Amino acid sequence: MYAGHLGIALFAKGIRRNESLLLLIIASIFIDLTTIFIDIFKISLPSWFMLHTIPSTIILAVCFGLVIFIKNRNWRQCIFFGVVIISHLxxxxxxxxxxxxAKGPVIGLGLYKYPLIDFILEGTFIVFGWLVYQRIFKNQKNxxxxxxxxxxxLIGLQACFSFLICN
Ligand SMILES: [Zn+2]
Incomplete structure (x- = not known):
């Protein structure tokens, strides 16, 4: 998923308004950011640690959540960020x-094969997240x-991902 993750970050901000939107965006794409970081710096990982798998996602969610906890001593916040990270997978x-x-069975619908369906799905995530998020600014018409x-x-970005990149 591409911009659909940002829809989840907006939704998360809409339901916990005190959290930083930037941090929620980072959490929502943390697995992808870690993947990019590892690729750029050519970090070798143990063979059992493969990103975009359930074990590695849980490890990343726990690490991210712990950092948040150490900083603010708030379990609810720590669990909330952990859930945002797990939602990615x-x-x-x-x-x-x-x-x-790692080396386990492969699952998933693979909707990237169907750009229009992918666009509609991720577009729905974006619109729904945006609808929840924009309530924060209910009284600020400006x-x-x-x-x-x-x-x-966001919708334009997703259109590019669905119809140009995934194709
Ligand atoms: Zn991903």
Whole structure:
């Protein structure tokens, strides 16, 4: 999943307004960011540790959650961020086909094969997350244009991912 993850970050911000949106965005794509980091720095990992699998996702969620906990001593916040990280893998199973664990069986719907369906699915995540998020600005009419611009950019980004990159 691509921009659909950002829809989840917006949804998370909408239901826990005190959290940092930037941190929620980072958490929502933390697995992908870790993958990119490991690729760039050519870090070799133990063979059992494969990203986008259930064990590695749990490890990343626990590590991220612990850092949050050490900083703020708030278990609810720690669990919340852990859930956002785990949500990444769950929704990736809709769009991709991924191993459950390293060298384990592969599961997932693999909807990237169907760009229009992928676009509709991720677009739904974006719109729903945005609808929950924009309630924060209910009484700030001057922010309306920025909110619509944000939605427009996210949907446009997803259209590029679905129809140009995944194809
Ligand atoms: Zn991913």
């Amino acid at each position: 769950l929704v990736d199973y809709l769009t991709s086909r991924l191993s459950i664990w 922010k309306l244009w920025a909110l619509w611009l944000m939605l427009f950019i």
